[in-house]
Amino acid sequence: MTGQVRTVDGRVAGRRGQATRQKLLDCLGEMLSSSPYRDVKVIDVARKAGTSPATFYQYFPDVEGAVLEIAEEMAKEGAGLTALVSGRSWAGKAGWQTSEELVDGFLDFWRKHDAILRVVDLGAAEGDKRFNKIRLKILNSVTGSLTESVKELQSKGRIDKDISPAALAGSLVVLLASVASHQKGFQSWGVKQAELRPTLAQLVHLGVTGKKPTK
Amino acid sequence: MTGQVRTVDGRVAGRRGQATRQKLLDCLGEMLSSSPYRDVKVIDVARKAGTSPATFYQYFPDVEGAVLEIAEEMAKEGAGLTALVSGRSWAGKAGWQTSEELVDGFLDFWRKHDAILRVVDLGAAEGDKRFNKIRLKILNSVTGSLTESVKELQSKGRIDKDISPAALAGSLVVLLASVASHQKGFQSWGVKQAELRPTLAQLVHLGVTGKKPTK
DNA sequence: TCGGTAAGCTGACTGCATGACAGGACAAGT
DNA sequence: ACTTGTCCTGTCATGCAGTCAGCTTACCGA
Numbered sequence: 200m201t202g203q204v205r206t207v208d209g210r211v212a213g214r215r216g217q218a219t220r221q222k223l224l225d226c227l228g229e230m231l232s233s234s235p236y237r238d239v240k241v242i243d244v245a246r247k248a249g250t251s252p253a254t255f256y257q258y259f260p261d262v263e264g265a266v267l268e269i270a271e272e273m274a275k276e277g278a279g280l281t282a283l284v285s286g287r288s289w290a291g292k293a294g295w296q297t298s299e300e301l302v303d304g305f306l307d308f309w310r311k312h313d314a315i316l317r318v319v320d321l322g323a324a325e326g327d328k329r330f331n332k333i334r335l336k337i338l339n340s341v342t343g344s345l346t347e348s349v350k351e352l353q354s355k356g357r358i359d360k361d362i363s364p365a366a367l368a369g370s371l372v373v374l375l376a377s378v379a380s381h382q383k384g385f386q387s388w389g390v391k392q393a394e395l396r397p398t399l400a401q402l403v404h405l406g407v408t409g410k411k412p413t414k
Numbered sequence: 415m416t417g418q419v420r421t422v423d424g425r426v427a428g429r430r431g432q433a434t435r436q437k438l439l440d441c442l443g444e445m446l447s448s449s450p451y452r453d454v455k456v457i458d459v460a461r462k463a464g465t466s467p468a469t470f471y472q473y474f475p476d477v478e479g480a481v482l483e484i485a486e487e488m489a490k491e492g493a494g495l496t497a498l499v500s501g502r503s504w505a506g507k508a509g510w511q512t513s514e515e516l517v518d519g520f521l522d523f524w525r526k527h528d529a530i531l532r533v534v535d536l537g538a539a540e541g542d543k544r545f546n547k548i549r550l551k552i553l554n555s556v557t558g559s560l561t562e563s564v565k566e567l568q569s570k571g572r573i574d575k576d577i578s579p580a581a582l583a584g585s586l587v588v589l590l591a592s593v594a595s596h597q598k599g600f601q602s603w604g605v606k607q608a609e610l611r612p613t614l615a616q617l618v619h620l621g622v623t624g625k626k627p628t629k
Numbered sequence: 630t631c632g633g634t635a636a637g638c639t640g641a642c643t644g645c646a647t648g649a650c651a652g653g654a655c656a657a658g659t
Numbered sequence: 660a661c662t663t664g665t666c667c668t669g670t671c672a673t674g675c676a677g678t679c680a681g682c683t684t685a686c687c688g689a
Contacts, residue, residue, distance in 0.1 A: 377592030
Protein backbone atom coordinates (compact mmCIF):
# COMPACT_ATOMS: atom_id res chain seq x y z
CA MET A 200 0.00 0.00 0.00
CA THR A 201 2.52 2.58 1.10
CA GLY A 202 4.84 2.32 -1.88
CA GLN A 203 8.53 2.92 -1.35
CA VAL A 204 9.69 6.47 -0.84
CA ARG A 205 10.83 7.83 -4.17
CA THR A 206 12.80 10.83 -5.28
CA VAL A 207 11.33 13.32 -7.71
CA ASP A 208 13.25 11.73 -10.59
CA GLY A 209 11.95 8.28 -9.78
CA ARG A 210 14.81 6.64 -7.92
CA VAL A 211 14.15 4.57 -4.84
CA ALA A 212 15.42 6.22 -1.68
CA GLY A 213 17.67 4.15 0.55
CA ARG A 214 18.57 4.49 4.22
CA ARG A 215 20.71 7.56 3.87
CA GLY A 216 18.30 9.21 1.49
CA GLN A 217 15.35 8.69 3.78
CA ALA A 218 17.29 10.18 6.65
CA THR A 219 18.11 13.28 4.63
CA ARG A 220 14.53 13.55 3.49
CA GLN A 221 13.26 13.31 7.03
CA LYS A 222 15.75 15.88 8.24
CA LEU A 223 14.51 18.27 5.59
CA LEU A 224 10.92 17.70 6.73
CA ASP A 225 11.87 18.27 10.36
CA CYS A 226 13.68 21.48 9.57
CA LEU A 227 10.79 22.70 7.45
CA GLY A 228 8.47 21.99 10.34
CA GLU A 229 10.65 24.05 12.65
CA MET A 230 10.84 26.91 10.19
CA LEU A 231 7.06 26.98 9.90
CA SER A 232 6.86 27.44 13.66
CA SER A 233 9.28 30.30 13.72
CA SER A 234 8.60 32.33 10.61
CA PRO A 235 5.62 33.29 8.45
CA TYR A 236 4.64 30.71 5.84
CA ARG A 237 5.07 33.23 3.07
CA ASP A 238 8.69 33.79 4.04
CA VAL A 239 9.82 30.18 4.27
CA LYS A 240 12.43 29.64 1.55
CA VAL A 241 13.83 26.39 0.24
CA ILE A 242 17.33 27.74 0.64
CA ASP A 243 16.80 28.37 4.36
CA VAL A 244 15.38 24.93 4.98
CA ALA A 245 18.29 23.35 3.14
CA ARG A 246 20.86 25.41 5.04
CA LYS A 247 19.23 24.52 8.35
CA ALA A 248 19.40 20.85 7.40
CA GLY A 249 23.06 21.22 6.51
CA THR A 250 22.52 20.42 2.87
CA SER A 251 21.93 22.22 -0.42
CA PRO A 252 18.79 23.47 -2.16
CA ALA A 253 19.33 20.98 -4.97
CA THR A 254 18.99 18.16 -2.48
CA PHE A 255 15.67 19.51 -1.35
CA TYR A 256 14.38 19.42 -4.89
CA GLN A 257 15.43 15.83 -5.21
CA TYR A 258 12.82 14.83 -2.66
CA PHE A 259 10.09 17.43 -3.02
CA PRO A 260 8.71 19.38 -5.99
CA ASP A 261 8.51 22.56 -3.90
CA VAL A 262 7.82 23.88 -0.40
CA GLU A 263 4.13 23.17 -0.71
CA GLY A 264 4.83 19.58 -1.64
CA ALA A 265 6.92 19.07 1.46
CA VAL A 266 4.29 20.72 3.63
CA LEU A 267 1.71 18.29 2.29
CA GLU A 268 4.01 15.48 3.31
CA ILE A 269 4.22 16.73 6.90
CA ALA A 270 0.49 17.27 6.93
CA GLU A 271 -0.24 13.71 5.79
CA GLU A 272 1.89 12.43 8.61
CA MET A 273 -0.02 14.52 11.10
CA ALA A 274 -3.35 13.44 9.64
CA LYS A 275 -2.50 9.83 10.43
CA GLU A 276 -2.02 10.76 14.06
CA GLY A 277 -5.18 12.83 13.94
CA ALA A 278 -7.24 9.78 13.03
CA GLY A 279 -6.83 8.75 16.64
CA LEU A 280 -9.05 11.62 17.73
CA THR A 281 -12.08 9.42 16.94
CA ALA A 282 -11.51 7.76 20.27
CA LEU A 283 -12.54 11.00 21.98
CA VAL A 284 -16.14 10.50 20.88
CA SER A 285 -16.97 7.02 19.64
CA GLY A 286 -18.51 4.74 22.23
CA ARG A 287 -18.83 7.48 24.83
CA SER A 288 -21.95 8.31 26.73
CA TRP A 289 -23.64 11.70 26.63
CA ALA A 290 -25.90 11.06 29.59
CA GLY A 291 -25.58 12.69 33.01
CA LYS A 292 -22.17 13.11 34.56
CA ALA A 293 -20.57 10.85 31.99
CA GLY A 294 -21.80 13.23 29.32
CA TRP A 295 -20.02 16.13 30.95
CA GLN A 296 -16.85 14.10 31.15
CA THR A 297 -17.12 13.20 27.47
CA SER A 298 -17.43 16.87 26.67
CA GLU A 299 -14.43 17.83 28.74
CA GLU A 300 -12.22 15.11 27.35
CA LEU A 301 -13.17 15.92 23.80
CA VAL A 302 -12.23 19.55 24.32
CA ASP A 303 -8.98 18.65 26.02
CA GLY A 304 -7.94 16.15 23.41
CA PHE A 305 -8.68 18.56 20.66
CA LEU A 306 -6.87 21.53 22.15
CA ASP A 307 -3.83 19.39 22.88
CA PHE A 308 -3.66 18.07 19.36
CA TRP A 309 -3.99 21.52 17.91
CA ARG A 310 -1.38 23.01 20.20
CA LYS A 311 1.01 20.26 19.23
CA HIS A 312 0.60 20.72 15.48
CA ASP A 313 -0.12 24.40 15.64
CA ALA A 314 2.14 25.59 12.84
CA ILE A 315 1.36 22.99 10.23
CA LEU A 316 -2.37 23.20 10.90
CA ARG A 317 -2.29 26.92 10.16
CA VAL A 318 -0.95 26.22 6.71
CA VAL A 319 -3.37 23.37 6.10
CA ASP A 320 -6.21 25.65 7.09
CA LEU A 321 -5.06 28.34 4.73
CA GLY A 322 -4.63 25.91 1.85
CA ALA A 323 -8.07 24.48 2.43
CA ALA A 324 -9.66 27.92 2.66
CA GLU A 325 -7.95 28.89 -0.59
CA GLY A 326 -9.69 25.97 -2.25
CA ASP A 327 -6.77 23.56 -2.58
CA LYS A 328 -8.32 20.11 -2.65
CA ARG A 329 -5.26 18.31 -1.31
CA PHE A 330 -5.17 20.45 1.81
CA ASN A 331 -8.89 20.25 2.24
CA LYS A 332 -8.72 16.50 2.06
CA ILE A 333 -6.17 16.41 4.86
CA ARG A 334 -8.12 18.86 6.95
CA LEU A 335 -11.26 16.80 6.52
CA LYS A 336 -9.46 13.60 7.34
CA ILE A 337 -8.64 15.02 10.75
CA LEU A 338 -11.94 16.72 11.41
CA ASN A 339 -13.93 13.79 10.02
CA SER A 340 -12.49 11.45 12.56
CA VAL A 341 -14.36 13.45 15.17
CA THR A 342 -17.27 14.76 13.12
CA GLY A 343 -18.28 11.30 11.96
CA SER A 344 -18.60 9.90 15.46
CA LEU A 345 -20.23 13.06 16.72
CA THR A 346 -22.80 13.00 13.93
CA GLU A 347 -23.82 9.51 15.03
CA SER A 348 -24.23 10.65 18.61
CA VAL A 349 -26.38 13.57 17.53
CA LYS A 350 -28.54 11.37 15.31
CA GLU A 351 -29.15 8.98 18.14
CA LEU A 352 -30.17 11.73 20.54
CA GLN A 353 -32.29 13.32 17.85
CA SER A 354 -34.22 10.08 17.37
CA LYS A 355 -35.07 10.24 21.06
CA GLY A 356 -36.58 13.65 20.48
CA ARG A 357 -33.96 15.50 22.47
CA ILE A 358 -32.95 17.68 19.54
CA ASP A 359 -35.11 19.51 17.00
CA LYS A 360 -35.89 17.54 13.87
CA ASP A 361 -34.95 20.38 11.56
CA ILE A 362 -31.37 20.38 12.73
CA SER A 363 -28.97 18.54 10.45
CA PRO A 364 -26.82 16.27 12.64
CA ALA A 365 -23.88 16.64 10.27
CA ALA A 366 -24.14 20.42 10.26
CA LEU A 367 -24.28 20.53 14.03
CA ALA A 368 -21.41 18.13 14.52
CA GLY A 369 -19.39 19.93 11.88
CA SER A 370 -20.00 23.31 13.45
CA LEU A 371 -18.93 22.13 16.88
CA VAL A 372 -15.78 20.54 15.55
CA VAL A 373 -14.92 23.62 13.55
CA LEU A 374 -15.52 25.67 16.67
CA LEU A 375 -12.98 23.61 18.57
CA ALA A 376 -10.51 23.81 15.73
CA SER A 377 -10.61 27.54 15.39
CA VAL A 378 -10.62 28.36 19.07
CA ALA A 379 -7.60 26.11 19.27
CA SER A 380 -5.76 27.96 16.54
CA HIS A 381 -6.46 31.36 18.01
CA GLN A 382 -5.85 30.63 21.65
CA LYS A 383 -3.56 33.61 21.89
CA GLY A 384 -6.18 35.93 20.46
CA PHE A 385 -8.43 35.24 23.41
CA GLN A 386 -5.92 36.68 25.81
CA SER A 387 -6.65 40.10 24.33
CA TRP A 388 -10.22 39.72 25.50
CA GLY A 389 -8.96 39.06 28.99
CA VAL A 390 -9.93 35.42 28.67
CA LYS A 391 -7.59 33.05 30.42
CA GLN A 392 -6.63 29.66 29.11
CA ALA A 393 -8.33 27.94 32.04
CA GLU A 394 -11.65 29.64 31.35
CA LEU A 395 -11.73 28.42 27.77
CA ARG A 396 -11.86 24.75 28.64
CA PRO A 397 -15.12 24.70 30.63
CA THR A 398 -16.76 27.19 28.30
CA LEU A 399 -16.09 25.06 25.27
CA ALA A 400 -17.11 21.90 27.09
CA GLN A 401 -20.35 23.58 28.03
CA LEU A 402 -21.02 24.64 24.44
CA VAL A 403 -20.29 21.17 23.13
CA HIS A 404 -22.56 19.59 25.69
CA LEU A 405 -25.32 22.08 24.98
CA GLY A 406 -24.98 21.54 21.28
CA VAL A 407 -24.98 17.77 21.34
CA THR A 408 -27.60 17.13 24.02
CA GLY A 409 -29.55 20.36 24.01
CA LYS A 410 -29.22 20.40 27.78
CA LYS A 411 -27.03 22.06 30.33
CA PRO A 412 -24.54 19.57 31.75
CA THR A 413 -24.89 17.99 35.20
CA LYS A 414 -21.46 18.06 36.73
CA MET B 415 -6.16 62.54 12.95
CA THR B 416 -6.03 60.57 9.74
CA GLY B 417 -2.94 62.25 8.32
CA GLN B 418 -2.63 62.68 4.59
CA VAL B 419 -1.79 59.66 2.49
CA ARG B 420 1.95 59.56 2.02
CA THR B 421 4.30 57.66 -0.22
CA VAL B 422 7.05 55.54 1.27
CA ASP B 423 9.60 58.29 0.67
CA GLY B 424 7.49 60.90 2.40
CA ARG B 425 5.79 62.72 -0.44
CA VAL B 426 2.15 63.72 -0.11
CA ALA B 427 -0.05 61.83 -2.51
CA GLY B 428 -2.28 63.90 -4.77
CA ARG B 429 -5.34 62.97 -6.75
CA ARG B 430 -3.53 60.93 -9.35
CA GLY B 431 -1.30 59.24 -6.83
CA GLN B 432 -4.22 58.23 -4.69
CA ALA B 433 -5.96 56.78 -7.72
CA THR B 434 -2.92 54.69 -8.62
CA ARG B 435 -2.54 53.57 -5.06
CA GLN B 436 -6.16 52.53 -4.91
CA LYS B 437 -5.90 50.70 -8.21
CA LEU B 438 -2.95 48.74 -6.85
CA LEU B 439 -4.97 47.83 -3.76
CA ASP B 440 -7.92 46.75 -5.88
CA CYS B 441 -5.76 44.59 -8.10
CA LEU B 442 -4.06 43.04 -5.09
CA GLY B 443 -7.47 42.25 -3.65
CA GLU B 444 -8.46 40.50 -6.86
CA MET B 445 -5.24 38.54 -6.99
CA LEU B 446 -5.77 37.33 -3.44
CA SER B 447 -9.14 35.95 -4.51
CA SER B 448 -7.76 34.09 -7.46
CA SER B 449 -4.40 32.74 -6.36
CA PRO B 450 -2.72 31.44 -3.21
CA TYR B 451 -1.34 34.11 -0.89
CA ARG B 452 2.10 32.62 -1.11
CA ASP B 453 2.16 33.04 -4.88
CA VAL B 454 1.06 36.65 -5.08
CA LYS B 455 3.96 38.61 -6.61
CA VAL B 456 4.45 42.35 -6.63
CA ILE B 457 5.26 42.21 -10.32
CA ASP B 458 1.93 40.57 -11.12
CA VAL B 459 -0.06 43.10 -9.12
CA ALA B 460 1.78 45.94 -10.85
CA ARG B 461 1.25 44.44 -14.29
CA LYS B 462 -2.45 43.94 -13.60
CA ALA B 463 -2.72 47.57 -12.53
CA GLY B 464 -0.97 48.66 -15.71
CA THR B 465 2.02 50.09 -13.89
CA SER B 466 5.51 49.05 -12.84
CA PRO B 467 6.83 47.30 -9.73
CA ALA B 468 8.75 50.42 -8.76
CA THR B 469 5.47 52.29 -8.51
CA PHE B 470 4.12 49.67 -6.13
CA TYR B 471 7.08 50.23 -3.82
CA GLN B 472 6.42 53.93 -3.86
CA TYR B 473 3.17 53.36 -1.99
CA PHE B 474 3.75 50.20 0.03
CA PRO B 475 6.79 48.71 1.75
CA ASP B 476 5.86 45.22 0.52
CA VAL B 477 2.91 42.93 -0.23
CA GLU B 478 2.16 42.47 3.44
CA GLY B 479 2.01 46.21 3.94
CA ALA B 480 -0.54 46.57 1.19
CA VAL B 481 -2.59 43.68 2.55
CA LEU B 482 -2.71 45.41 5.92
CA GLU B 483 -4.06 48.47 4.18
CA ILE B 484 -6.91 46.51 2.59
CA ALA B 485 -7.58 44.82 5.89
CA GLU B 486 -7.82 48.12 7.78
CA GLU B 487 -10.37 49.29 5.28
CA MET B 488 -12.39 46.15 5.78
CA ALA B 489 -12.13 46.43 9.55
CA LYS B 490 -13.81 49.82 9.40
CA GLU B 491 -16.76 48.27 7.65
CA GLY B 492 -16.71 45.40 10.11
CA ALA B 493 -17.27 47.75 13.00
CA GLY B 494 -20.83 47.96 11.77
CA LEU B 495 -21.41 44.37 12.83
CA THR B 496 -22.05 45.61 16.37
CA ALA B 497 -25.52 46.53 15.22
CA LEU B 498 -26.30 42.82 14.89
CA VAL B 499 -26.24 42.41 18.66
CA SER B 500 -26.40 45.65 20.61
CA GLY B 501 -29.84 46.61 21.76
CA ARG B 502 -31.43 43.38 20.64
CA SER B 503 -33.62 41.18 22.74
CA TRP B 504 -32.82 37.56 23.55
CA ALA B 505 -36.27 36.73 24.89
CA GLY B 506 -38.82 34.51 23.17
CA LYS B 507 -39.34 34.81 19.44
CA ALA B 508 -37.35 38.01 19.27
CA GLY B 509 -34.40 36.08 20.67
CA TRP B 510 -34.58 33.60 17.86
CA GLN B 511 -34.71 36.40 15.35
CA THR B 512 -31.68 38.05 16.92
CA SER B 513 -29.84 34.77 16.57
CA GLU B 514 -30.77 34.34 12.94
CA GLU B 515 -29.87 37.86 11.97
CA LEU B 516 -26.55 37.67 13.75
CA VAL B 517 -25.67 34.52 11.85
CA ASP B 518 -26.81 35.96 8.54
CA GLY B 519 -24.97 39.21 8.97
CA PHE B 520 -21.83 37.40 9.91
CA LEU B 521 -21.87 34.92 7.07
CA ASP B 522 -22.56 37.67 4.57
CA PHE B 523 -19.69 39.78 5.79
CA TRP B 524 -17.33 36.84 5.69
CA ARG B 525 -18.39 35.77 2.23
CA LYS B 526 -17.87 39.29 1.00
CA HIS B 527 -14.35 39.64 2.39
CA ASP B 528 -13.46 36.00 2.10
CA ALA B 529 -10.02 36.31 0.54
CA ILE B 530 -8.59 39.06 2.70
CA LEU B 531 -9.95 37.51 5.88
CA ARG B 532 -8.05 34.31 5.13
CA VAL B 533 -4.83 36.23 5.10
CA VAL B 534 -5.69 38.21 8.21
CA ASP B 535 -6.50 34.95 9.97
CA LEU B 536 -3.20 33.44 8.96
CA GLY B 537 -1.25 36.49 10.03
CA ALA B 538 -2.99 36.55 13.39
CA ALA B 539 -2.43 32.83 13.93
CA GLU B 540 1.25 33.31 13.12
CA GLY B 541 1.44 35.82 15.93
CA ASP B 542 1.62 39.03 13.94
CA LYS B 543 0.25 41.73 16.22
CA ARG B 544 -0.91 44.00 13.44
CA PHE B 545 -3.07 41.32 11.89
CA ASN B 546 -4.34 40.21 15.25
CA LYS B 547 -5.35 43.76 16.04
CA ILE B 548 -7.39 43.97 12.87
CA ARG B 549 -8.96 40.60 13.44
CA LEU B 550 -9.90 41.58 16.97
CA LYS B 551 -11.29 44.89 15.84
CA ILE B 552 -13.81 43.04 13.72
CA LEU B 553 -14.60 40.27 16.16
CA ASN B 554 -14.67 42.67 19.11
CA SER B 555 -17.45 44.68 17.58
CA VAL B 556 -19.63 41.62 18.07
CA THR B 557 -17.95 40.03 21.06
CA GLY B 558 -18.21 43.16 23.15
CA SER B 559 -21.96 43.49 22.70
CA LEU B 560 -22.47 39.77 23.10
CA THR B 561 -20.48 39.71 26.32
CA GLU B 562 -22.83 42.32 27.74
CA SER B 563 -25.86 40.26 26.77
CA VAL B 564 -24.42 37.18 28.40
CA LYS B 565 -23.54 39.07 31.58
CA GLU B 566 -27.07 40.38 31.84
CA LEU B 567 -28.63 36.96 31.40
CA GLN B 568 -26.10 35.49 33.80
CA SER B 569 -27.12 37.99 36.48
CA LYS B 570 -30.66 36.66 36.08
CA GLY B 571 -29.38 33.20 36.86
CA ARG B 572 -30.03 31.81 33.42
CA ILE B 573 -26.42 30.85 32.87
CA ASP B 574 -23.99 29.11 35.18
CA LYS B 575 -21.92 31.44 37.32
CA ASP B 576 -18.66 29.70 36.51
CA ILE B 577 -18.90 30.52 32.84
CA SER B 578 -16.86 33.53 31.78
CA PRO B 579 -19.12 35.74 29.65
CA ALA B 580 -16.19 36.90 27.58
CA ALA B 581 -15.02 33.35 26.91
CA LEU B 582 -18.49 32.29 25.90
CA ALA B 583 -19.09 35.27 23.65
CA GLY B 584 -15.64 34.91 22.16
CA SER B 585 -16.15 31.24 21.44
CA LEU B 586 -19.46 31.84 19.72
CA VAL B 587 -18.04 34.59 17.59
CA VAL B 588 -15.05 32.50 16.65
CA LEU B 589 -17.44 29.69 15.79
CA LEU B 590 -19.26 31.94 13.35
CA ALA B 591 -16.04 33.23 11.89
CA SER B 592 -14.55 29.82 11.24
CA VAL B 593 -17.67 28.18 9.89
CA ALA B 594 -17.92 31.17 7.57
CA SER B 595 -14.39 30.75 6.29
CA HIS B 596 -14.79 27.05 5.63
CA GLN B 597 -18.25 27.05 4.13
CA LYS B 598 -17.02 25.01 1.20
CA GLY B 599 -15.52 22.38 3.45
CA PHE B 600 -18.96 21.57 4.82
CA GLN B 601 -20.17 20.46 1.44
CA SER B 602 -17.87 17.47 1.70
CA TRP B 603 -19.82 16.41 4.76
CA GLY B 604 -22.98 16.57 2.72
CA VAL B 605 -24.05 19.69 4.58
CA LYS B 606 -25.91 22.20 2.47
CA GLN B 607 -25.61 25.92 2.80
CA ALA B 608 -29.23 26.23 3.90
CA GLU B 609 -28.75 23.78 6.76
CA LEU B 610 -25.88 25.74 8.20
CA ARG B 611 -27.91 28.83 8.97
CA PRO B 612 -30.45 27.34 11.39
CA THR B 613 -27.84 25.11 12.99
CA LEU B 614 -25.62 28.04 13.81
CA ALA B 615 -28.54 30.15 14.95
CA GLN B 616 -29.57 27.35 17.28
CA LEU B 617 -26.07 27.04 18.70
CA VAL B 618 -25.82 30.76 19.27
CA HIS B 619 -29.19 30.87 20.96
CA LEU B 620 -28.34 27.89 23.12
CA GLY B 621 -25.01 29.40 24.07
CA VAL B 622 -26.28 32.83 24.96
CA THR B 623 -29.53 31.96 26.69
CA GLY B 624 -28.92 28.39 27.75
CA LYS B 625 -32.32 27.50 26.29
CA LYS B 626 -33.65 26.08 23.09
CA PRO B 627 -35.23 28.81 20.98
CA THR B 628 -38.99 29.31 20.64
CA LYS B 629 -39.64 29.95 16.99
C1' DT C 630 2.61 82.78 -20.52
C1' DC C 631 6.24 81.07 -18.25
C1' DG C 632 9.24 78.99 -15.22
C1' DG C 633 9.59 76.65 -10.63
C1' DT C 634 8.46 73.02 -7.76
C1' DA C 635 6.74 68.90 -6.20
C1' DA C 636 4.25 64.73 -7.58
C1' DG C 637 4.32 60.71 -10.31
C1' DC C 638 6.35 57.14 -12.93
C1' DT C 639 9.79 53.95 -14.85
C1' DG C 640 14.22 51.81 -16.82
C1' DA C 641 18.02 49.85 -15.22
C1' DC C 642 20.55 47.68 -11.84
C1' DT C 643 22.00 44.52 -7.90
C1' DG C 644 21.17 40.66 -5.23
C1' DC C 645 18.94 36.59 -4.12
C1' DA C 646 15.86 32.37 -4.70
C1' DT C 647 14.23 29.06 -7.90
C1' DG C 648 14.67 25.00 -10.30
C1' DA C 649 17.21 21.98 -13.74
C1' DC C 650 21.21 19.33 -14.87
C1' DA C 651 25.47 16.94 -15.19
C1' DG C 652 28.76 14.97 -12.85
C1' DG C 653 31.46 13.80 -8.61
C1' DA C 654 31.45 11.13 -4.10
C1' DC C 655 30.27 7.20 -1.78
C1' DA C 656 28.65 2.62 -0.37
C1' DA C 657 27.80 -2.27 -1.55
C1' DG C 658 28.19 -6.19 -4.03
C1' DT C 659 31.10 -9.20 -7.24
C1' DA D 660 39.73 -3.25 -8.59
C1' DC D 661 35.43 -2.72 -11.06
C1' DT D 662 30.60 -1.98 -11.57
C1' DT D 663 26.24 -0.30 -10.24
C1' DG D 664 23.09 2.50 -8.26
C1' DT D 665 22.31 5.92 -4.56
C1' DC D 666 23.24 10.40 -2.93
C1' DC D 667 24.78 15.00 -2.98
C1' DT D 668 26.36 19.48 -4.81
C1' DG D 669 28.49 23.08 -8.14
C1' DT D 670 26.89 25.63 -11.65
C1' DC D 671 23.90 27.96 -14.55
C1' DA D 672 19.79 30.28 -16.69
C1' DT D 673 15.76 32.49 -15.27
C1' DG D 674 12.85 35.51 -12.77
C1' DC D 675 11.39 38.35 -8.89
C1' DA D 676 12.58 41.74 -4.97
C1' DG D 677 13.70 46.02 -3.91
C1' DT D 678 16.47 50.58 -4.85
C1' DC D 679 17.85 54.70 -7.35
C1' DA D 680 18.54 58.31 -10.49
C1' DG D 681 16.31 60.68 -13.65
C1' DC D 682 12.61 61.71 -16.79
C1' DT D 683 7.67 63.35 -17.36
C1' DT D 684 3.56 65.51 -15.79
C1' DA D 685 0.56 68.56 -13.18
C1' DC D 686 -0.07 72.49 -10.43
C1' DC D 687 0.70 77.28 -9.06
C1' DG D 688 2.24 81.90 -8.41
C1' DA D 689 4.25 85.86 -10.71
